[in-house]
Amino acid sequence: MTRAGILCLLAFPCPVGLTAADPRPTVTPLMRTADLNLGESQEVELATGQKAVVKLLDLKETRDEIRGAVRVAEVTVEVNGKTVRLVSGNYRLPVTVAGVQIDCSVTRGFRERTSTGNVWGLEKDARVRLWPEGSPLMNASTFRYPAKQRWFASGTQMANEPVHVDGGEVPGNRPIYYHYGLDIGGAEGLVEVVAATDGEVVSSGMDAIPDFKATPVSPRYDVVYLRDARGWYYRYSHLHTIDPAIKRGAKVKMGQKVGLLGKEGGSGGWSHLHFDITARQPSGKWGIVEGYAFLWEAYIAEHKPKLLAAARPHQLAKVGDKVTLDAGRSWAAEPGKKTFEWTFTDGKTATGERVERTYGKPGVYSEVLKFTDSAGRVDYDFAVVNVLDTDTPDKLPPSIHAAYAPTTGIKPGDNVTFLVRTFRTVEGKEVWDFGDGSPQVEVRSDGNAVMLAKDGYARTVHRYDKAGHYLVRVERSNGRGETAVARLHVRVGTE
Incomplete structure (x- = not known):
């Protein structure tokens, strides 16, 4: 592998077209991301400075007979000479192998024949993410669970799961809505939604920052976007009400009330918080950061x-x-x-x-x-x-x-x-x-x-x-x- 072929991956790729609406991040995440094609290997520099070499050996996507939707996507990866199989998303957590923690957040099948397009910013066959062995996935002082209710208190739809709660599992040759964010079901108007991080309000309802089109922000009456010091964008959607303090440009503290869980906007009619995270991906595009493991870790902490x-x-x-x-x-x-x-x-x-x-x-x-x-x-x-x-x-x-x-x-x-x-x-x-x-x-x-x-x-x-x-x-x-x-x-x- 030539020097040019070695990727000492930063936590965020060099941002493309930085603007006032998309300032440079000031905090480096613990996670490192590598997008790989079959047979491709990359060298990744972890948060501790240690190096890991990762290679994508195989990809198997199993589809159901009714809709042709991907139900299980499994990759075989070599990490520092050790082989491990990873199932992508669907309530999975990182595994530890060869001195690193690693998961697979998405594979190519989840961007095909889907109603949401390439929301992941994935241009290769699979995306893996790495952390040092024993490291938290997120610094505990910078991230918390965004709903004031019990874990799995109601229905959920997590990343790579075809939507189903509102009756979305329908036979036929039609686009499939693979959920990419994290849907936390709850009681309409009775569950407080709080900020998962410190950050700045970049949109509250239809009131958005200037030049928001250069960012992942898509204003809607029931949606709030926050941006944190990592340069990540956090979407809180289907809110029953938005707290009056959540105004464009306001500085928000982790745990501060954002609003109440609801079923507004494109909810399908079921009450839930749609929570998702978007950041620059190795492709240089904006794309989803799969967050189930972050929610799990934060809830336990x-x-x-x-x-x-x-x-x-x-x-x-x-x-x-x-x-x-x-x-x-x-x-x-x-x-x-x-x-x-x-x-x-x-x-x-x-x-x-x-x-x-x-x-x-x-x-x-x-x-x-x-x-x-x-x-x-x-x-x-x-x-x-x-x-x-x-x-x-x-x-x-x-x-x-x-x-x-x-x-x-x-x-x-x-x-x-x-x-x-x-x-x-x-x-x-x-x-x-x-x-x-x-x-x-x-x-x-x-x-x-x-x-x-x-x-x-x-x-x-x-x-x-x-x-x-x-x-x-x-x-x-x-x-x-x-x-x-x-x-x-x-x-x-x-x-």
């Missing part, structure tokens, strides 16, 4: 949980297909034996980190994962499986989104607000089971008939008499008897 169950991303399957449910992305702070117990929508159970299921009827299923660590502590997550009958592709089952607030600090007797909205049907009603033996409650959302309707979600209030972990279920069926199920894990009197 801030809230110090002992374990986090993970049964995501969602899956798409045909009636009769074999589906593998995978709890392998669950995390425990302490070593030792861990157990994985599953309870399925039909009442059957299974144990194991990975289990297989088949489904005989279309619907959206939510399968319960109970994750227990070596000390007997418990957490829950839910595997969402969207099952379609491809013989009748125009007849789709409903989809559903549920949320609650508050998600922390609930005591016996406290009011807890539950919200639900169903998609792809206006038939039937939602039925709540709050998991405490109380009578079921029926409500009726608008079925997303008017996407931005202020009363689109059906709202109800419930109180728990005793402390404990409660598994809440809500469902709604269409006229064909196809059912969408959502679940929530509510902690009362226990954190």
Whole structure:
């Protein structure tokens, strides 16, 4: 490899066309980024000054039979002479090999036949990112979790996951919306969104800095963009309201209120914070910085949980297909034996980190994962499986989104607000089971008939008499008897 072929990669490539709207960064990130073609190797200088040589050996992208969407993208990479396989995005964290931490944030398939174009700024086959072994991914004093609620408190759509909560998994030859940002579902108007970093407000609603077209900023009434000292741009989207202090040019402190989580703009009608990060990429273009691992690290640093169950991303399957449910992305702070117990929508159970299921009827299923660590502590997550009958592709089952607030600090007797909205049907009603033996409650959302309707979600209030972990279920069926199920894990009197 010639000297010209060696890349001693900076944390940010030399900015192209710097303007007053896009000033030079003053802080260097801990992360280093390398875009690679198959067979290509690069030498990367890490934040500590050590060198790492990385080579892309192989790329395999697995697509589903229903939509032709990439569901798993796996790269084989050589790092300092050691070979490692990495799965791109989809709730994955960096792995440690040969003295570095490394992940693969995106591959070429996620920029093909997509409705979002090349938002990654990726011009090669794959993007890998590197940190020194044992290093934080982000300096803890410079980044925090941007929503004041519990981890996985509601539905999510993370990077490289085709959108699904609002019924977006539709058969047919059409562009696929691979999510590139980080969607954090929550209760509309009840969850505070805060600044993930210190920074400057570069747009608040439609009020943007001059010359914003030279930056990633795209003003919209429900969107705020902040820029930090790394020169990274942070987008907070679908806000129910924007805090009055968030004005163009204002200096914002990490943790300061930005607004309230909502479903405004192009939300699809489900309430969530769309949070994404954009920076200059090795191509010289603006592109997405995949942020799931940053959120995960920041949440653990801030809230110090002992374990986090993970049964995501969602899956798409045909009636009769074999589906593998995978709890392998669950995390425990302490070593030792861990157990994985599953309870399925039909009442059957299974144990194991990975289990297989088949489904005989279309619907959206939510399968319960109970994750227990070596000390007997418990957490829950839910595997969402969207099952379609491809013989009748125009007849789709409903989809559903549920949320609650508050998600922390609930005591016996406290009011807890539950919200639900169903998609792809206006038939039937939602039925709540709050998991405490109380009578079921029926409500009726608008079925997303008017996407931005202020009363689109059906709202109800419930109180728990005793402390404990409660598994809440809500469902709604269409006229064909196809059912969408959502679940929530509510902690009362226990954190």
